[in-house]
Amino acid sequence: MGVLVSQLRSWAPKALVDVSTAVGSINADFDARLTQMERSTDEALSDWEGDAAAAALARSLSDRIAGTHIVTAVAAVSEAFGQAASQLVAVRDPALRIVDSAIAEGFSVDDSGKVTAPSSSTGDVVIDMLMQSSFDEKARTFQAGLVPLLESAAEVDRACAARLADAVADLADITTASPAASSYSPEVRAILDGNALLPEDPVALAAFWDELSPAEKDGLAAWDPTIGNRDGLPAFDKSRYNEELLETLSANADANLDAIVARHPDWMRGENLPPTEGIVSDEDSDRQRELDRWLDERAAAEEAAFGYHEVRTQLDNDGVPRYLMNIDGEGRGAIALNNPDSAGHVATYVPGTSSGLPSLGGDMIRAENLLAEASFDNDSPTSIVTWVGYNAPPEVHNAGSSEYAAAGAPRLDSFQDGLRAAHEGAPSVNTVIGHSYGSTVIGHAMSGGNSLDADSVIFVGSPGVGNGIDGVEDLRLDNVDPSSNHERIFATAAATDPVTWIGGAADSLSETASVIGLPGDISLIHGSDPTNSSFGATVFESDPGPSIDIGGMDFGVSPSTHSDYFVINNPGLQEMGRIIAGTR
Known part of the structure; x- marks a missing residue:
């Protein structure tokens, strides 16, 4: 059975978008504070040794892991609201357009989607019969387009409600249960212990991933930081884990470029370059070959570092939501x-x-x-x-x-x-x-x-x-x-x-x-x-x-x-x- 037309009009997808945006913003701020807490703790513990320091470090790591699980779960809630808004708009707007068009042309539409044609009353029996037949046919056309949309809307409504409920339940589980690895399912535990592998087939991986808790997803991501590149994962999870990987790849690329430049700071300044004119010794030729290799290596490192920065720039672009579906160390x-x-x-x-x-x-x-x-x-x-x-x-x-x-x-x-x-x-x-x-x-x-x-x-x-x-x-x-x-x-x-x-x-x-x-x-x-x-x-x-x-x-x-x-x-x-x- 489809939703009622009155229910459809009462839907407010914009409110879901606002909730998604607000939850996402708060979650991003919480994530940033977690990162700052981790850095501050690391700085405080850098000169502290002994059993007390080890205990403090262990507690810090535990808090960070617990916080990360919360970030993942809240992000799923935000995404669920956003996707619900998108899916509801996709069925709501075309259905209401049919309703409004029918009413504007003099047809009546009841709450169930039944469309009734107006009566033709010109006074001429033949003309009225022909016109009524045309009106009735158009009413059937309106109804044939509207009813399936109302049924689809009901299915979308149920699916969105279930997804929101699951996301909220996962968040509740995180806040009431221990995120310790001991709570992982036997299947996840076997993978982390090296006794099993993640499914390689995208369909199988999608089904497996759908059954995991936020803590289990984070545990697998910690075990394999490239997990976001696996085909079959949801775009939201792929993007979250791939953005973390991007940060690591970008930092490594920058460090590699700095190391290459540091090998020959004089060459970077244009100093001590091998001669290219006059008498060129064998030693000069060797230095020229070394310079050529260094220039090629530096150019490749600059391109790699720039590439990762360009990805970050594109992700930070305002407007249409962007998802990092893949990123790897091969560019x-x-x-x-x-x-x-x-x-x-x-x-x-x-x-x-x-x-x-x-x-x-x-x-x-x-x-x-x-x-x-x-x-x-x-x-x-x-x-x-x-x-x-x-x-x-x-x-x-x-x-x-x-x-x-x-x-x-x-x-x-x-x-x-x-x-x-x-x-x-x-x-x-x-x-x-x-x-x-x-x-x-x-x-x-x-x-x-x-x-x-x-x-x-x-x-x-x-x-x-x-x-x-x-x-x-x-x-x-x-x-x-x-x-x-x-x-x-x-x-x-x-x-x-x-x-x-x-x-x-x-x-x-x-x-x-x-x-x-x-x-x-x-x-x-x-x-x-x-x-x-x-x-x-x-x-x-x-x-x-x-x-x-x-x-x-x-x-x-x-x-x-x-x-x-x-x-x-x-x-x-x-x-x-x-x-x-x-x-x-």
């Missing part, structure tokens, strides 16, 4: 705009060559633009994930290799499985978008015996999605009949984007080879152009971009166009938004 990561676990539409954006944490800011702008377009005239909450979870080709000349795509494909596959496993309520509509070499990564994740858990895929400015992939029939989506791939796989290429010509060259080479009697399966670098009609994808237009004109000669190419697909007002971006929202 890989992922940030979600809005919570993908409660979103009705989820898109994962995979950037291409030269992408990574240092350039995350530009990719997040693209994600924001995708979110804006996907949210236009779309009632369902939407989440966009920027996924730099693979080691992309560092330079253009590296992008001819398929090794980066082959290594990144399993990681993308697992990440998509994790999004699906951690999602709450009805399955979300998931889209994966690959730009440039990112499309090649997606192609590898969908071919060669692999299959990707997504509802739609978009190839943008693609150089080709994989050697030997000549059409959509060579690609696989989980639980999707390949015969319908042409409806789910999309592609776009700007006319002046030179990167997209690479796949076209492969097609031309194959055609030429077949004409002159050579094998027709010859391919160039990453296979066929996915916008070629023979590939079978649904192709949509993007802004063709400007063309280089030198001396009045139009070369029909503009390298900058390759980066413009995600710019506001580009029809290609608008079309991607519709695909994500399912309104195309």
